[in-house]
Amino acid sequence: MPSFHPPLRTLMGPGPSDVHPRVLAAMAQPTIGHLDPAFVGLMDDIKDLLRRAFKTRNAVTFPVSGPGSVGMEACFVNLVEPGDTVIVCRNGVFGGRMKENVERCGASAVVIDDPWTRAVDPQRLEDALKAHPQARIVAFVMAETSTGALSDARTLVDIAHRHGALAIVDAVTALGGVELDVDAWDIDAIYSGTQKCLSCPPGLAPVSFNERALAKVRARKTPVHSWFLDLNLVLGYWAGEARRSYHHTAPINALYGLHEALVMLHEEGLEAAWARHALHHRALRAGAEALGLELLGADGERLPQLNVIGIPPGIDDARVRQTLLADFDLEIGAGLGEFAGKAWRVGLMGQSASRRHVLTCLVALASALAAQGRTVNREAALAAEQAIYG
């Protein structure tokens, strides 16, 4: 049984994104104990760096030991109690997953559906809260990884609060890629993942809870279903001040990697990282349109870090992705849910938001489309891309 050596890919799917060698090297450092004084110092640094990334002073800000879906579950199992009514704004796959979470908590989900690729409509949320005044929680996906839609988190949170509801925000794909300000926008509970715009390997889910959210957790009448995710227990380890108590064994080496990625984000500057994602998105879009491809979605609602490109009629989706992988070692994402076979998802996340990535993707797509007999003007695509960078 031989050792495994992965192919060297260029990752432009919906995550994981390319991981910088600094982060890979950090993870290969020797393991230490999860109660080692040196590790406890690392935990404090990670919490501090996450607060900067989320733009929050929330004391309870830490990475859950699991992938982004576990971050979602951590928010729902702690905040939702049996019998609660939760308004779930659904404009893609991950809103649907929120509904699943709500129902498994024994609560009722009132789902507001918005068209795929579109932002969540604030007016519909307002109407739903009026129609369901008993709702105490609103949940939505700020950056829908399945559709590329960016919703206006600040406005949605504000509406929730005006109706006395807390807001749970999915920022799995948002964090580090677009403007996000947890404190200024007064977000109550938020979760993210590491394998998107933070460019770590998957496996950790940064979360943050404000005092309003923690008060709801403390006031629960029923125990949290999950022992592992029960905030009251986890916090003894992650938020213990004088002495940390053992809860579970944290994924030490993954946390080395997250620390290094957050240091890199801090070095670049959060606003600079947002601007970088926006720049390369414009270049990719200009180039893709010059190839005759269309970015789905509406102006002002497109995520720079997740570009949903309609698959032209007559083009074989799977064959294109196979060509990209075989000839260019390039991964892009297939469509998910409604978009299976109808759209590609091209990520420009974290380290994958670079001119090298934009160029590789445009040339590779041009090649794959030409291989299926479509006339494409590669030169025009490169000129359009170049015009953006100036």
Next chain:
Amino acid sequence: MPSFHPPLRTLMGPGPSDVHPRVLAAMAQPTIGHLDPAFVGLMDDIKDLLRRAFKTRNAVTFPVSGPGSVGMEACFVNLVEPGDTVIVCRNGVFGGRMKENVERCGASAVVIDDPWTRAVDPQRLEDALKAHPQARIVAFVMAETSTGALSDARTLVDIAHRHGALAIVDAVTALGGVELDVDAWDIDAIYSGTQKCLSCPPGLAPVSFNERALAKVRARKTPVHSWFLDLNLVLGYWAGEARRSYHHTAPINALYGLHEALVMLHEEGLEAAWARHALHHRALRAGAEALGLELLGADGERLPQLNVIGIPPGIDDARVRQTLLADFDLEIGAGLGEFAGKAWRVGLMGQSASRRHVLTCLVALASALAAQGRTVNREAALAAEQAIYG
């Protein structure tokens, strides 16, 4: 904000154990996508290697994307339904955690307590099953990390089956360190962790379910509380044959590491690894006794990979551990629960089961005890150790 560089420790606590450079290097390889054909091949290899480590042909054998506690929760949330009665054998901290899991599933836990450091008593299990004929599940910890007790899994599973109950076995510390044969012993559901005798960083929980267990999951009348851990959903990704469906994003680089660690275990041979743990345990015990220290527990019930050493009267526990860490970069474990301040837990797990580790620990303990005024014969300890190796 500088990069983090961990101190170079020798890990002889209750896990994590020392990680081999091959495993660290494997984790630093470039990340690929969780649906990449190359990654799908890696998943198949990992499942195959885990089956060899567990000694099972169970189709459903895979690593859950979380630490060992999540492996525990995965077994309980899938197998236990509200209203069920579960017999929990408790002879340490982790049996107590099982009880917590049972109750959070809305079921009743009948707890049989055995003394700390002692194996679970088969007769008491038999009696409990007679007294609670409605019980359909028995759960116990085969290798109690808090007490160093090894229980007779084969016998306990057999008793459970004779009373029509399934057996859930905690093998977090057992796997790779002591004899374990899932198929021959007919274990229904088992979970483990990577940071013990497999010598990976923490963060993954290998599990295996036999057909009897899967039938109970399929026959559930209520949905599994956890979306993330619902076997019906996870298996679409881990057990899908023709095409894997997206469920969550697996921790790619951690899985590189697990694969390499399992390849190393396979190279050594499972039986050879068990024998190696036993050998170094005998040497550590001989040396510790020559230092005037006592291994708690009863003959035939002590785990080779987790040695619980009584703290002699008048010795300051915390100061000893600080001395070991400061002067020898050596981590051993504090006592947990009842044993806090009363015992040390010395791990000889995976890569930490070596003569180098035994020697470091004996010399360091001799030094720390001498620093507190205790007369110790270091030479005698080294001679006793040498006698075992011959």
